Amino acid sequence: MGILEVKGVNKRFGGLQALGDVNLSVEENTVHAIIGPNGAGKSTLLNCLVGKLIPDTGSVMFDGRSVLGRTPYEINQMGISRVFQTPEIFGDLTVFENMVIPAFAKRDGAFRMHAFESVAREQDIVERAQQMLEEVNMLDKLHMHSASLSRGDKRRLEMAMCLLQEPRLLLLDEPTAGMARADTNNTIDLLKEIKQKRDITICIIEHDMHVVFSLADRITVLAQGSPLVEDSPENIRGNPKVREAYLGEAA
């Protein structure tokens, strides 16, 4: 029984069958990659996991509890954090403030009316934020406006914000899309480091095979909305069906 169990999920947009009978099981403490050509339904699947979309049929269980019908913030409070394709951070706030927000969400839940205390005096929160920034080597950028960070740093910050919440499952939506080779390798190293330091399950959607084969313990290939194969990286590499899905019949 995996930490994330997707069973018989279907999602239709008008005449388009975006997801057809998807079954997926992500084992705890592994890196599970979902790959597939454009339009295979990877992002739709991810959106079904985080509460942005509700599947037409099927079930999505996280840690034995259904996530269906829950809002994104409820699902996050259950222990699923998400990193977006283009980094989603609080651009108007400083790096420090960006880090403090998930710390409050972790400690105080989805809403707490604390309008009279001062952020600066919440010792545990401040320490937690600084500690996490140190871990991702961004402590020197503490008081910078987060919108003025480089793209790589924004990604790093978003990742740190997610990790600060100590999620049990981290979902990554094409974390290296549009990145130069060097940045991609940095991201791979960062993810490896993250994985090494803690017990965390990572589910990654990716285009870049280099990233997938460097990180994944398990790979699911999606094609036209349905899982084609699920196997270890070594077996996926040589699988003719996968080559066909990616390169077409002629290959």
Place this chain on the structure above:
Amino acid sequence: MLGLNSKDTMLLIVVAFLALAAPFLLNPFPTNSSLAQFNAGYPDLMQRFAIFGIFAIGFNILFGLTGYLSFGHAAFLGVGSYAAVWMFKLLSYNVIPAIILAVIVAGLFSVLIGYVSLRRSGIYFSILTLAFAQMSFALAYSVLSNPKFNLTNGETGLQVYGDDPQILHREGLPDVPHLFGWAMRDNFLELEVAGWEFTFNNGYYLCAVILLVVFYLAIRLFRSPFGLMLRAVKSNQQRLNYTGLNPKPYTLAAFIISGMYAGLAGGLLAAMDPLAGAERMQWTASGEVVLMTILGGAGTLIGPVLGAGFIKYFENIFSKINDNVLHQWFAFLPDGMEDFMVFIVHPFVGKGWHLTLGILFMLVVTFLPGGLVEGGQRIARLFRRRGKKTDTPDPEHHPKETPHVAE
């Protein structure tokens, strides 16, 4: 001090000084000089500075922090005024119960309007609040003033009559709004120093003290985790949602708090002059507080207070300049030129003061998007740069640090 850092403490001290010394500061010209008409240190206007300052501080908690632009905040101001006058009619002229009820009623009213309006964001939110405010105006103006059920007294406005119950009214208490016998309209001190006259009004000082209290509360809110969440709502709601935080109760709480500030301002307006009219709820009044906040600097602490003072000053001082005054000003010019200048300036003063305000507003928004506060910052920076010229910052290699919210 008071749980604030040194910078905020300084800000509070500056505001306290400005508020408490206003009768001196706003009367810089001797009474007999030709510039005396620019003096703003008379009770009625000073009360308005403080009251609309409170209104704008509250509006800024919603608009400045969350970015939700309400176009119906005057409804809460009006509701506060009505509640206060009803307290005068039923209980007594004491302002304390009146102000408390004004805040409570405005708070309840904002729960209702906020709950519905906050289901939408952006322009739709603005339109919903505008619709609610205009509905409130219509209710106050006509619907709730029929002979069978007269809650607002329609066009005439709600006021206190001799045959009202006033069950707590006692012999010896003044027959005007008062604070335990201390009449709001009285002056406790009138100073005449050389050619200057300074008036110290009971009502103004009540307003000023309340302004300081709510300004202090606003500073605390800005620096609190709650304030941070509100700024996060403005910055990126998507990220907030995926960080396990529910934006809805945060925005609703901000809406209610700012509604209560507006109710407090409305209650104080009635406490200074026991009359509540429907025109206080009209959309132009809602628009005015938006102008005040943007003009002063939305999202800053001191900006809304400055904006409120600026607009109220123009409304009261520029509107009083008539052709006679203009002729005096330009008397030094030859006759033809004098008439010509009066002809040119005439549309911008007196009844045309809105024109001047409009031009100033355009200039500020175009050249100082951060409002008057940004203007102040630029001047301060200019002086600082002159102080140490060798240490020019290099924007390429030293990325700009975020300015503190309060600046």
